[in-house]
Amino acid sequence: MQTIGKLSAATGVKVPTIRYYEQVGLLPQPARTQGNQRLYDRRAVQRLSFIRHARDLGFPLDAVRELLGLADDPDRSCAAADAIARRQLHEVNARIQRLNALRDELERMLRHCACGTISECRVIEVLGSHAHCQGGHIEGADLAGD
Amino acid sequence: MQTIGKLSAATGVKVPTIRYYEQVGLLPQPARTQGNQRLYDRRAVQRLSFIRHARDLGFPLDAVRELLGLADDPDRSCAAADAIARRQLHEVNARIQRLNALRDELERMLRHCACGTISECRVIEVLGSHAHCQGGHIEGADLAGD
DNA sequence: CTTGAACCTCTAGCGACTAGAGAACCTATG
DNA sequence: CATAGGTTCTCTAGTCGCTAGAGGTTCAAG
Structure with a gap:
């Protein structure tokens, strides 16, 4: 479990951008500390890396959303x-x-x-x-x- | 002297875009009819064509602004x-x-x-x-x- | 005189963030 | 245990270059 800053450092995605992704529904709402700070687990790192990589390849956010949906469903056709x-x-x-x-x-x-x-x-x-x-x-x- | 619609047709720049260019200072405020409609002369056609062409070549509006300033001053160095x-x-x-x-x-x-x-x-x-x-x-x- | 196209101003929205304000929290040191 | 300063929080507004829409006025044709 890590804070947003560590997640940012681990993925290379800026902190405000992570919050933005949460806001637009690309990242699920994470757990919070008692002090209301976001806490991320390993899956969050993976998901955010996926998003980052897709963005690096120029996919618009809507396409990223679709790709994430597909990645979540491993039995569907590729x-x-x-x-x-x-x-x-x-x-x-x-x-x-x-x-x-x-x-x-x-x-x-x-x-x-x-x-x-x-x-x-x-x-x-x-x-x-x-x-x-x-x-x-x-x-x-x-x-x-x- | 022509209306904004004719200017649009003559240059291929959409009517709202022309008004936008005026708003951001790329085009001077034109004359108006008694009914408050914009009236453009030949120079406006030239200036707007210039802008359009520069935009087609990918110049951002700030660069277009600079280029227009240069074009207005024929004695300066190129x-x-x-x-x-x-x-x-x-x-x-x-x-x-x-x-x-x-x-x-x-x-x-x-x-x-x-x-x-x-x-x-x-x-x-x-x-x-x-x-x-x-x-x-x-x-x-x-x-x-x- | 009426119709309807073209015009007017103003505001809000697009994509994908980025910047900043002002407040709360968390950790390390004295 | 207090405090300093780094990190985090929410919220709003700005970026670029338009585009879309609401709600109203003006103009030219029939």
Whole structure:
């Protein structure tokens, strides 16, 4: 049994984040000391490590929730977990593609800049009119997320 | 002079987003009709297109603000704009690297899954203990942003 | 003159935390 | 046993870049 601080040190998850995970239902409410401080057991360490690892791999919290549910039920088919991971892989690949397009555009912009004054600055010019683009980057691309 | 709807259509920026940009000071307060509706001129179209393009390239709004300031001052050195773009390029490259590591990890996870029951599921297993990782993905990687 | 689309302001919500205030607790030392 | 200071508690608000909705006004067409 350990306090939230030790759990944080053991898993690398910050203390407020642990409390946040409890708040949103990813971690069960732990036992408490007489003084109302949280006390965690070994299972909590495991569960939190699982969450952390899934987050490191970019899974959104909802997916983590699903994966936790699956992990709690060892007799079910693994197909569901597979599907979630596969979905995440697609997400990551899509994001990589979009970022590659951005990188190309940024590099071309910078390559062509003679670095004189703003009035002849390629960076500003390219941003000002879309005509200079090679169409590499997608308009309205959803760049958000992890 | 056009209404906010036309400006939206002309630039591809949604109406609430235009109002949001005005609110945070990226767009100046436009003229108004007698009935209090916003009226935009050609310069507004240009400025908003500039913003949109920079956003498409992943620049955060603060960087867009800086770039707009530079664009307004054609006699200054282009070096500052260059630096901002270069910083953004580094950001994008870093993000690509992190995502590549994630992709590798996800792919390996999926390759090794025999797809039986959860108890032998490679996906769940890998998430449960970090021991299976090849160290490809960085712990605590900041995955957020665009 | 009426309809209905487009506009107005204002507030709240998204994801996944992070920061800070102000109070209570817990442990180690004098 | 008292006290100092580190850790923990709850609660609220802020981050980024929008997006959604409520409830009301204005404008152009028929």
